[in-house]
Amino acid sequence: MTPPADRTGAGPGRPPGARRAxxxxxxxxxxxxxxxxxxxxxxxxxxxxxxxxxxxxxxNAVRAALALLAAEGLVERRRxxxxxxxxRRHSHPLDRLTGLAETLGDxxxxxxxxxxxxxxxxxxxxxxxLGDPVLHLERLRHLAGxxxxxxxxxxxxxxxxxxxxxxxxxxxxFGLIEEITGQPLGAAEVTVAPAVADADTxxxxxxxxxxxxxxxxxxxRLADGRPxxxxxxxVRGDRTTLSATLHR
Amino acid sequence: MTPPADRTGAGPGRPPGARRAxxxxxxxxxxxxxxxxxxxxxxxxxxxxxxxxxxxxxxNAVRAALALLAAEGLVERRRxxxxxxxxRRHSHPLDRLTGLAETLGDxxxxxxxxxxxxxxxxxxxxxxxLGDPVLHLERLRHLAGxxxxxxxxxxxxxxxxxxxxxxxxxxxxFGLIEEITGQPLGAAEVTVAPAVADADTxxxxxxxxxxxxxxxxxxxRLADGRPxxxxxxxVRGDRTTLSATLHR
Numbered sequence: 001m002t003p004p005a006d007r008t009g010a011g012p013g014r015p016p017g018a019r020r021a022x023x024x025x026x027x028x029x030x031x032x033x034x035x036x037x038x039x040x041x042x043x044x045x046x047x048x049x050x051x052x053x054x055x056x057x058x059x060n061a062v063r064a065a066l067a068l069l070a071a072e073g074l075v076e077r078r079r080x081x082x083x084x085x086x087x088r089r090h091s092h093p094l095d096r097l098t099g100l101a102e103t104l105g106d107x108x109x110x111x112x113x114x115x116x117x118x119x120x121x122x123x124x125x126x127x128x129x130l131g132d133p134v135l136h137l138e139r140l141r142h143l144a145g146x147x148x149x150x151x152x153x154x155x156x157x158x159x160x161x162x163x164x165x166x167x168x169x170x171x172x173x174f175g176l177i178e179e180i181t182g183q184p185l186g187a188a189e190v191t192v193a194p195a196v197a198d199a200d201t202x203x204x205x206x207x208x209x210x211x212x213x214x215x216x217x218x219x220x221r222l223a224d225g226r227p228x229x230x231x232x233x234x235v236r237g238d239r240t241t242l243s244a245t246l247h248r
Numbered sequence: 249m250t251p252p253a254d255r256t257g258a259g260p261g262r263p264p265g266a267r268r269a270x271x272x273x274x275x276x277x278x279x280x281x282x283x284x285x286x287x288x289x290x291x292x293x294x295x296x297x298x299x300x301x302x303x304x305x306x307x308n309a310v311r312a313a314l315a316l317l318a319a320e321g322l323v324e325r326r327r328x329x330x331x332x333x334x335x336r337r338h339s340h341p342l343d344r345l346t347g348l349a350e351t352l353g354d355x356x357x358x359x360x361x362x363x364x365x366x367x368x369x370x371x372x373x374x375x376x377x378l379g380d381p382v383l384h385l386e387r388l389r390h391l392a393g394x395x396x397x398x399x400x401x402x403x404x405x406x407x408x409x410x411x412x413x414x415x416x417x418x419x420x421x422f423g424l425i426e427e428i429t430g431q432p433l434g435a436a437e438v439t440v441a442p443a444v445a446d447a448d449t450x451x452x453x454x455x456x457x458x459x460x461x462x463x464x465x466x467x468x469r470l471a472d473g474r475p476x477x478x479x480x481x482x483v484r485g486d487r488t489t490l491s492a493t494l495h496r
Contacts, residue, residue, distance in 0.1 A: 021448030022363075026386075026400055027371075029480040033439075033465050034373035046372075054371045068446065089441070094342055097494040115270075123275075123302045124294075125282035138274075152274055174496075185496040191281075192492075193337070194442035194460035194485035198316065200269030210458055212442035217281050223496070232277040237442035244440075244492075246345040248422075248433040248471070 023057045024064035030055075032069060035085045036241075045075065045083040073238045087238060090143070094244040097188050097220065099172025100141055100149065108144025114168050115140055119157060126154050129219065129227050135160020139168065140204055147205045149235040156228050174220075177229060181222055188220040192242065195234065205236055212237035271305045272312035278303075280317060283333045284489075293323065293331040321486045335486060338391070342492040345436050345468065347420025348389055348397065356392025362416050363388055367405060374402050377467065377475050383408020387416065388452055395453045397483040404476050422468075425477060429470055436468040440490065443482065453484055460485035 031045060046054065051062045066083055069075045074087035090104050101110040116138035126134055135155040141148050153173060155163060162180045163173070178184055195215035202209040216233040279293060294302065299310045314331055317323045322335035338352050349358040364386035374382055383403040389396050401421060403411060410428045411421070426432055443463035450457040462483040469475050 018448055018451075021446070022386075025446070025449065026384075026480075029400060029465075030371055030373050033480075039373055039376075056369065091439070094440075094492055094494065097496045121304065123278055125278050125287060128287075136274075138270075152277060187493055187495045190492045190494055191339070192342075192440065192490040193488075194462050196444055196458060196460050198269070198273070200266055201273065203266075210444060212444050212460065214442050217277075232274075232281075240441075242440040244342055244438045245435055246342065246438055247435045248345045 020058065020061045020064060023055075023061035024068060027051065027055050027057050027062060027065035028068040031065060032072075032074060035069075035074060036087075036089055040085055043085045044081070045085070047082055089239060089241045091241050091243045094190075094242050097174070097185060099174040100143070101172045102174070104143055104148075110170075110172075111142045111145075112139040112169050113142070114138075116152075117164060117168060119160065122154070126230065129230055130154055130156045133157050135163060137163065137168065137173070143239070146239075147236070148239055149233055150201060150204055151231060151233045153229060153231040155230075156226070159228055173229065177220075177222075181228070184223045185228075186221045186223040186225060188218050190219075191217045194237075197234075201234055205234070207236055207238065214240065214242070268306065268309045268312060271303075271309035272316060275299065275303050275305055275310060275313035276316040279313060280320075280322060283317075283322060284335075284337055288333055291333045292329070293333070295330055337487060337489045339489050339491045342438075342490050345422070345433060347422040348391070349420045350422070352391055352396075358418075358420075359390045359393075360387040360417050361390070362386075364400075365412060365416060367408065370402070374478065377478055378402055378404045381405050383411060385411065385416065385421070391487070394487075395484070396487055397481055398449060398452055399479060399481045401477060401479040403478075404474070407476055421477065425468075425470075429476070432471045433476075434469045434471040434473060436466050438467075439465045442485075445482075449482055453482070455484055455486065462488065462490070 048059065048062055052059055066075065066077065070077060075083050076086045077083050090107050092103055116136055118136055119133050120136045122130060122132040122134040134157055137153045137155060139151050141151055159177055159180055163176055166176045174185055193215045195213045197205060197207055197209055197211045197213050199209045202211060214235040214237060216235065218231045220229040222228050296307065296310055300307055314323065318325060323331050324334045325331050338355050340351055364384055366384055367381050368384045370378065370380040370382040382405055385401045385403060387399050389399060407425055407428055411424055414424045422433055441463045443461045445453060445455055445457055445459045445461050447457045450459060462485060464481040464483065466479045468477040
């Protein structure tokens, strides 16, 4: 075993405040998870003195941790009340292929602002997967009256053309595809990356520029194996998590 | 069906340049996926004129798309050569519970800088899951000589104390837990969120402040159901994606 060079996290050459930043991050990690999992039953975090004692952290580190959580929109500090949990994140399970309304419909109404719905000549990288032309569909999706995700989808033309006559403002595309084709979807290859909101995307999703987003690519096939839907999704990170139970 | 109010994406009340930003985002989405999936065999993107034609986008939109990808570290524009793919993201499958070295060991050596390894009084939210005290272990993990993730873990004390004598610099904790306990891990609850790097985390991970990160929580149990390991991971988004095949 190589003994750790430094057990305090201070480290050589790190800037002043690094130790406090380390402590703040660690405290914020634990508080965030506990808050999001409903661990604070009355919706209030313990007071500063309790947190300082509980974590063995400095007052400045605890304050910095609470500031991190406030910047994420998870908590608000209210005079005379304390630190209150105000944010909530909807958990989107990663164990099955589902659309937004199927997954989060219990959390509120899903409404879609259709920004683009037109048959276009497929760019080469799209044509290689879905043929040419394709339907390009872009929807800004709202959950419970607030923007949640910006979905840009390319669909095989025969299915896409029939989608144009359907309720794109109110329905998941997955269900519509299944109705149109008369067969269930099969499987999708999903790739998830973190991203930050550029100014334009931020304005559409009603978050600050630089806010954390999921960037999700999803390539779905029908049950018979035919490629049908290639999607690029940007989902607000302050409103959503992805969850899975993984087995060894 | 409600007809789309606007099929161009311009939209009422949007700022000047919004249409270009929309186009740039759409072009960047397709190019990013094609580049990361190895679609450009010689590692070069098509030239501007080709992209303009292929996407039916304006020159300014294509340039803005390439600038987005350059800012992500995915491509570099080289005089006389064109736009070259320089970034690569390691895909971490979400279908099985694995450690970093198990998953990405083929991509290079995994080395861990042990920043903290000490038995501490467990904060209340940790004690509720793992008992009290716990081992707090924090490691900055490098893949192929470059920082990849910052992992802060809390381990049940009996297992954690034995971990202190093991090769924490060279090994995945999962394998060490299994050796110590003589049983395999069972399942883990995993929650994934996007995050942005604060200044301190950015310095540790060698990315710019504000860069996109995965924030992953993972709560693992032994095969007998006993909770053993609660982790908070921050993983560089410019080097990693999560992937899954989802079935309907």
